[in-house]
Amino acid sequence: MITRNSLNLTRRGFMKLGGTAAAVAASLESRRLVAMEQSLGGKDFSAVTGAERQAVPYTCLACNIEDGGVAFVENGRIVKLEGNMDHPNTRGKLCAKGNAGYLHVYDPDRIMTPLQRTGKRGEGKWKRISYDEAATILAAKLRQVIDRSEREGDPAIRNEIVFKWGRNRTGGAVSRFMHALGSNTMVNHTNICESSKKVGLEPSWGPDIESCDWANTKYIINFGSNVLETAYFMNPNAQRLVDGVVANKAKLVSFDVRLSNTAGYSDEWYAPFPGTDGAIALAMAHVIMNEGLYDADFVRDWTNVTAEQLIAHLKPYTPEFAEEESGVPARDIRRIAREFATTKPATTFSYRGPCKHLWGAYQEAAIHMLNVITGNVETKGGYCLPRGMGWPQPEPNPPAGKVPSVLAKPPLYPLASHAVSTNVPYMIMKGEAKVSVWMSYYDNPVYAYPSSHLWKDFLTDESHVPFYVSFSPYMSETTELADLIIPDVTYLERHDPESMPSGLYPCLSIRQPVIKPLGGTQEFRQTLIDVIRKVDPDEALGVRKYFAFDTVEDWMRAHFDNIPGLKEAGGWNALKEKGVWPIYGKVDQETAKLVDRNGNEVEAEYGLHRKRLSASEIADAEIDVQGTIRKNGHAIGVSINGRGHVGFGTGSRKIEIYKEGWREYGFNPMPVYKRLASREKKPDELVLTTYKVNVHTQSRTSSLKVLAELYHKNPAWMNPGTAAARDITDGDLIRVTSPLGYIVTRAHVTEGIHPEVIAISTACGHDAYGRLAQLKHREADPEYALGGDPDVTHNVWWDDKGVHPNPIIRLAVDPIGGSQGWYDTVVSVTKAEPGDMYGDVRVSTEQAMKDYDETLRYAYTGDLHRAAHKEVDVDWDNLPKPALSVGH
């Protein structure tokens, strides 16, 4: 027995014991104390009291990826946000924007009460009014239009009610509202986003986006996407891309005119000339087909072309041709094509780089084809279909308006399924459509659109827009011009149904108020209910019934309480508790993979197109010569080797590399490369491109202190050789001039940019959006903050808010996909001239109108369209007549 006396209480003894114990430390470790990260996620505690904070799940809308989040609330105040561990695609992680989003809620420059204009439009004079008064004013304006339409017996008049959004995640609320009013004039923002990507994909295989299986792939070709920082599904995609590259040793090859962080993280980066990705993709396809590296079975069974047809079509697109166009060496194109075709599984990803050009849809279709011919579609580690989930609309649901809207579905762009919102003001200014009431939601075209000054002129002019109401909670460049502001709450105080195909696990999620709307503010959905009740107070119009929800929450219940599976799990209440459904499993702390109770990975489902049709589905169906199975006139699947599969969401249920619908309007039915005007620029000119950064959205986040601190100025990236040729050095004041006019900014001289490109980021140079975005506090008063905002006063150490490039970017519309050609503006760049001041912007509205006329020449009825598509076998004199069709 050891007694106290027997202990050797000397330092030497202690140390010896310590040394010995250290050797076996692992087995002595406390089993009660675990590494902090292992307990992180889903819980949080007050730093002051130690009490557990209330955790409320929600869906992020700081940007459009719709990640799952959890808000931690203490004393009724949001104190922190983090990713929802139950969301299968977010897996507990938010990006910087998502983390900072709660600052939107408490921003002193947030609009928290309805404001009615008292001065001239845009003068900044307001009177505060109540939500009820505001709803009354709007309802009266809407009712005037409806009454006139009734009086004159002309339902088309109702289309003078316009609803324009930049971001509409209301799950059908806006359509319900507009259809109840009898208007089809809903104008989205998609053509300034990725619409030509969507239109390149939809006729090819159905959906408008791909969902790469990044984590399980071995080879990725990234065309013009900055997926680690921005791009679609950025946060989930970035996580899985890192999983793929780090854990699965996948190779990443990036094509981007600029060394983005994604390009920098890649194994290989190539900077092609802007708008030539399509030539590279076609050349790769040329190599793969001609060298027999293609998946013959897949091409034969699942596409509407033969290998021989493809080889013939791709003949001119040699790697040497692509090198000539893009500047990327033919030997590299050849090698990458071979690697891509022989490394399994592999996938491409593409975003705005290729598609934001005139004819961007061709480029996307060409990139898509690489996955098809290599048989990587819907394979584990390959290029998969997106997986989303739907939810029903509460009944009764109003029918669409009676008359198609020329603004929502412009007849000159019949293939642009996501419309052409950039053209709307031009069409109205030219008298092609009329507006009585203009409503806007999450929309800031006066900042975010090409030739943004044109929008300012348009919205300022009461002869074009007699009444304008904004639902924005922020005083953006556009909302400043409103007659009435009925502020929505922020995304953390609001209800919305959600489902985003941001990963391979389909799920539903929700937004719910994580705190009561601050200061008695009112969510947009309630405003819609109130307005409709005032438009139809006695139910004489018969539209009140579409908004017969006692509360906004009842509206949500009507969406979610009866979905099979979810209903049994608790419906809306289950979603309120977890924020997402279904719950697939847990995030493994070691691997970050989703695992089930036994620790086994929850496998995603692959091969969706191969799902078999049931006997009852096939009964009475017919199979055509191409193998398409049709029932009651609808294609329901495709027959392969005598078996019926569901196939893809196209007319033939196969992947349609050949698009007959394109040919009808004189476009090439196959993926082709068309040389852009910018490719013919003079040697001393540059192509202006823009890009997003990892801590900002296009426009909304500049008011968030922690994000603005990270990124607030946007000097123009220029290659050293390009700069030297103009005697420009890093930091110099420069003039960037397009046919629209010029801006004065500064140069950032870097090797990380194509020598014939100048790149300027978005998110800077605001003229509105609160005092932080504008750095107003400094201009007005150096001594102290005007509004007494201590953080603004003291932690704002920067005095440069950047310069916004959009005023000099020309309108240029892809005649197929409808996308704005953001990267087609040719500029000259010089040192600033005497008298030039940083931030100067001088632009012409007249030139913007000329650009509109010019871009219409590329539409399918235009002379330049015909000149550029001589190869197309179509009766040019008898193209379909421009026709109205019901959009939305």
Next chain:
Amino acid sequence: MDLSQNTVSPARGGATKCEEAAVSPAGGHGARAAECDALAGLYRFLGRCLEEEVDADFLALLTGPLRPALTEIGLVLDDSLVQSDAAAFLASTAEEFTALFVAPGAVSPYRSVFEKGRNFQEPCDEAIAAYRQAGLEFQNRYSGEFPDHVGVMLGFVGWLAEREAESLGVADEVAADAWRVRRETFLLEQLGPWAPGWCRRARILAQHAFYRQVLELTERVLWHDLQALADRRRFKELERLNRRAPVRLDYDADFRKASGL
């Protein structure tokens, strides 16, 4: 009231400090109660001016019963404007109220914004606690209104003074003293550190004479009372706080954690 005087130089002592009247040999409860009533009226007036827009009823008071007293302290309404077109006066003050205190870019009238840079922070809790202790609840009339609004807080000081007067009216000196302590504490702790400085800032930016005058009056009343209440050291501290470019948020443990640092 000298409107050209931009800096505050409060005199020692003053008629608004009703407890001083209580100790005056000639006073007694009646005089102290009267002083408290006057104090209540003054703060309620200031609160009303800043809490919401001038409406027809308030304008009638301004141009009617309150007019002589206002004129005496130099707050002179523009007769021609008020009398010829009350509606225009109401519209122009409403517009100014919105620009100065409500719309984005306003001089936010909330202590939370002044102290923390954001709406609805801990100063709100402190204001709510004080209201509750006194048996009151804050209820907004328009959206976007919070308990730590300078106008509401000034009105609360007036309300406390009124309770004090009431207690004196029924000779309950213990209760009266309790109300006095509450009032003084609230004034010193929740308005003292920022409200006079805020008034100065808002006045500089006000474009409407009515608000310039009201803000100057409020600032001076506050300084006057604060000086009477605070000892020398505390008063110096208040002067410093009101001069301050407000506190710096240089470390936020939660943000670091959320960022994974």
